[in-house]
Amino acid sequence: MAIRWGNYATGPFYDELIKGRNKPREAAVDLCSYLRGLSDKDIEEYRVAASTAIHVMGITFTVYTEEEGSIDRAWPFDIIPRIIDKKEWQQIELGLKQRVKALNMFIDDLYNEQRILGAGIVPEDILINSKNFLPECLGVKPKHGVWAHICGSDLVRDQHGTVYVLEDNLRVPSGVSYMLENRHVMKRVFPDMFEKYNILPVDDYPSELYDMLCQLSPREVAQPEIVVLTPGIYNSAYFEHAYLAQQMGAELVVGSDLEVDDDDIVYMRTVEGLSRVDVIYRRIDDAFLDPEVFHEDSMLGVPGLMRAWKAGNVGLANAPGAGVADDKVVYAFVPDIIRFYLNEEPLLQNVPTYKCINKDERDYVIEHIDEMVVKPANESGGYGMLIGPHATKAEREKFVRLIRRDPRNYVAQPMLLLSTAPTLIGNKAEARHLDLRPFILSGEDISVTTGGLTRVAMRKGSTVVNSSQGGGSKDTWIVDMEGE
Amino acid sequence: MLSRVANHIYWMARYLERAENTARLIQVNTHLLLDLPRSVPLGWEPIVDILSIRENFYANYESADEKSVIRFMVTDPNNSGSIINSLAAARENARIVREIIPSEAWEEINNIHLQAKADGQSVLTRRHRFNCLNKIIKANQTITGLVGGTMNRDDAYAFLRLGRHLERCDMTSRIIDVRSASLLPQMADEHPAFENIQWIGVLKSLSAYQMYRQEMRLRVNRTDVLEFLLKRHSFPRSICHSVHQIKKCLEELPQSDAVCDQFEQLSTIVEKLDIHTLTQESLHHVIDEIQAGLMDIHLAVNKAYF
Numbered sequence: 050m051a052i053r054w055g056n057y058a059t060g061p062f063y064d065e066l067i068k069g070r071n072k073p074r075e076a077a078v079d080l081c082s083y084l085r086g087l088s089d090k091d092i093e094e095y096r097v098a099a100s101t102a103i104h105v106m107g108i109t110f111t112v113y114t115e116e117e118g119s120i121d122r123a124w125p126f127d128i129i130p131r132i133i134d135k136k137e138w139q140q141i142e143l144g145l146k147q148r149v150k151a152l153n154m155f156i157d158d159l160y161n162e163q164r165i166l167g168a169g170i171v172p173e174d175i176l177i178n179s180k181n182f183l184p185e186c187l188g189v190k191p192k193h194g195v196w197a198h199i200c201g202s203d204l205v206r207d208q209h210g211t212v213y214v215l216e217d218n219l220r221v222p223s224g225v226s227y228m229l230e231n232r233h234v235m236k237r238v239f240p241d242m243f244e245k246y247n248i249l250p251v252d253d254y255p256s257e258l259y260d261m262l263c264q265l266s267p268r269e270v271a272q273p274e275i276v277v278l279t280p281g282i283y284n285s286a287y288f289e290h291a292y293l294a295q296q297m298g299a300e301l302v303v304g305s306d307l308e309v310d311d312d313d314i315v316y317m318r319t320v321e322g323l324s325r326v327d328v329i330y331r332r333i334d335d336a337f338l339d340p341e342v343f344h345e346d347s348m349l350g351v352p353g354l355m356r357a358w359k360a361g362n363v364g365l366a367n368a369p370g371a372g373v374a375d376d377k378v379v380y381a382f383v384p385d386i387i388r389f390y391l392n393e394e395p396l397l398q399n400v401p402t403y404k405c406i407n408k409d410e411r412d413y414v415i416e417h418i419d420e421m422v423v424k425p426a427n428e429s430g431g432y433g434m435l436i437g438p439h440a441t442k443a444e445r446e447k448f449v450r451l452i453r454r455d456p457r458n459y460v461a462q463p464m465l466l467l468s469t470a471p472t473l474i475g476n477k478a479e480a481r482h483l484d485l486r487p488f489i490l491s492g493e494d495i496s497v498t499t500g501g502l503t504r505v506a507m508r509k510g511s512t513v514v515n516s517s518q519g520g521g522s523k524d525t526w527i528v529d530m531e532g533e
Numbered sequence: 534m535l536s537r538v539a540n541h542i543y544w545m546a547r548y549l550e551r552a553e554n555t556a557r558l559i560q561v562n563t564h565l566l567l568d569l570p571r572s573v574p575l576g577w578e579p580i581v582d583i584l585s586i587r588e589n590f591y592a593n594y595e596s597a598d599e600k601s602v603i604r605f606m607v608t609d610p611n612n613s614g615s616i617i618n619s620l621a622a623a624r625e626n627a628r629i630v631r632e633i634i635p636s637e638a639w640e641e642i643n644n645i646h647l648q649a650k651a652d653g654q655s656v657l658t659r660r661h662r663f664n665c666l667n668k669i670i671k672a673n674q675t676i677t678g679l680v681g682g683t684m685n686r687d688d689a690y691a692f693l694r695l696g697r698h699l700e701r702c703d704m705t706s707r708i709i710d711v712r713s714a715s716l717l718p719q720m721a722d723e724h725p726a727f728e729n730i731q732w733i734g735v736l737k738s739l740s741a742y743q744m745y746r747q748e749m750r751l752r753v754n755r756t757d758v759l760e761f762l763l764k765r766h767s768f769p770r771s772i773c774h775s776v777h778q779i780k781k782c783l784e785e786l787p788q789s790d791a792v793c794d795q796f797e798q799l800s801t802i803v804e805k806l807d808i809h810t811l812t813q814e815s816l817h818h819v820i821d822e823i824q825a826g827l828m829d830i831h832l833a834v835n836k837a838y839f
Contacts, residue, residue, distance in 0.1 A: 105643070106636075107640060282629055291631050294632040295633075301538075301632045317535060320536055321787045321788065
């Protein structure tokens with residue numbers, strides 16, 4: 050009898066599974082009683098089975114360190130799932146669709162009419178100073194008006210149980226393959242739990258992705274040629290690039306496999322010669338996409354790709370320049386963006402965000418720096434942030450200097466008390482903080498993954514969930530309790 | 534299919550086949566040593582010669598004793614053809630094309646690489662060796678079965694088989710060459726009784742003993758063993774069989790004219806071969822020709838597709 054819910058302490062946080070001492074939430078009752086029934090030996094067996102499955106399936110991610118270069122690590126996985134009731138999930142789903150729809154209208158507007166700037170809703174210098182705004186994209190009209198075809202939005206829950214959007218990843222969000230593989234691992238390890246619960250499946254994502262990409266094809270053909278463009282095997286998300294290509298039956302290509310001829314058409318080099326490409330799901334950052342236009346020394350990209358895209362001869366997902374809305378300062382304006390384009394109130398809340406570009410807000414942030422999480426506008430992966438309450442005095446002072454020097458580049462948010470879920474530490478369940486990254490696909494219409502990737506901070510008290518910094522993951526179960 | 538991908542699949546198959554055949558070679562030599570009298574000068578040096586790695590070996594080791602040769606051939610990172618390096622290269626190639634090959638095959642390749650790394654030095658002791666090497670042989674047989682049973686019969690599968698049979702043909706020719714040319718003549722006079730055991734060893738290193746008995750129905754002797762391993766279509770590790778498979782692969786692949794021309798030269802050598810008139814010396818010469826022919830095909834494939 051290893052897991053005793055009576056000893057499980059939730060602290061001041063909202064816990065995803067446990068309501069109070071010894072009281073599981075309704076959707077978690079069966080899971081908790083099942084886990085309580087396991088002996089130490091059982092738990093060890095499950096843990097070994099999961100890690101063996103991950104090892105054998107070769108689920109890895111790559112980490113860069115200065116000492117060792119790049120190394121492959123087994124994907125860190127916790128066997129206790131996170132459960133969300135379908136009724137709650139449906140509300141979140143609506144909110145995500147609304148949000149992404151508005152964000153795409155925003156990007157399309159920025160590169161075309163710029164109505165929102167004219168209306169004074171978003172200040173113009175935000176745009177001019179955005180690292181991710183690409184003047185080369187002005188005037189381009191991608192199909193369906195969609196720029197961010199694949200969006201990964203990070204959701205968190207505070208101590209009152211309210212769900213917030215923490216950030217939107219509109220460039221090349223990763224993690225969806227781990228969501229799919231986590232489910233495979235769970236099915237291998239806990240087949241009996243899948244009989245007890247009505248767990249909604251997640252595995253139609255690759256088909257949805259494929260269908261959406263087909264909609265971007267410039268040619269009206271039954272089977273457009275779709276490729277996944279990867280920077281290569283040393284990229285931290287290479288596993289995912291290969292996985293998605295495999296699941297979709299698409300070619301996985303690197304830049305040197307493709308070429309653009311004078312006819313502005315993209316071809317790939319095959320054993321039978323050159324063959325036309327219709328849609329590229331690119332997993333390379335904008336800056337490396339086309340050495341003719343951006344970094345001229347990029348070895349990863351394809352010379353002429355922008356020409357081909359602007360000529361409408363190839364579909365690119367996500368569109369170049371979509372990252373303009375993936376900016377922590379723009380984030381602060383998203384509620385206004387939703388109201389402006391859709392004339393609706395946001396269904397999902399933003400975390401209250403201070404824009405350091407405004408003097409009042411900046412002064413407040415500097416004064417309360419020890420309570421704030423400070424984020425640079427254009428970084429991802431948890432790099433370059435300050436977590437005020439956990440930082441040293443020297444680190445805080447450094448960030449005050451950084452903010453003063455370049456206020457446009459920083460936003461700050463009050464430290465949220467992130468929700469927790471029971472996580473296996475040794476053979477005991479302990480509370481660890483987590484977030485959730487669902488993926489939203491936009492083409493002719495919008496679809497959302499069933500749940501998403503739950504990332505969990507494995508260190509006690511930590512809220513950093515990024516896998517590159519010691520985060521783990523859980524399977525996410527959207528369960529239909531009405532079917533019970 | 535993408536040229537780059539075809540290249541990786543081809544090499545993945547070659548490295549897997551190389552790892553398996555190297556394991557077979559060590560396996561059978563270990564067993565042979567147990568059967569021969571102490572006075573027989575059979576050692577581990579011929580293995581180094583089979584793989585044409587003499588120079589590299591003596592740059593790293595002083596003498597060709599059992600431990601040194603096995604370490605060099607199985608675990609040594611300085612030997613690009615060591616089993617561990619072959620498996621690592623196979624895995625690296627497989628990793629790049631993992632969206633093309635069945636995922637179970639990738640799992641198996643990944644698994645055998647981890648397993649071989651974990652087994653590490655235990656292969657040096659005879660007691661554990663059989664098990665360690667058998668795992669490698671079985672893994673490649675499993676992979677062969679998995680791809681054969683689940684992969685589309687398309688260009689990717691043709692490149693995979695092309696790599697496999699070029700490598701297998703090469704390894705089989707090396708095994709025949711060294712076992713027959715350099716070792717046996719000196720043996721035959723002094724220990725005629727053991728010549729048989731030697732030839733059985735050759736057969737066993739190719740898992741050919743049982744099939745030989747079924748097909749040839751004769752006592753094991755030089756001419757029939759050579760006939761079986763060089764000329765019989767029926768045995769899947771014979772030179773003739775591999776050559777035939779290479780031809781079939783080329784027929785399936787697009788624009789293979791240039792490679793086919795190159796192939797005809799090799800095919801002629803194998804067809805013309807008459808075992809009954811073959812002296813040791815001419816055998817060695819023919820095998821050199823076969824290996825050169827395989828190399829030319831490899832270069833032609835490289836030029837045409839990669």
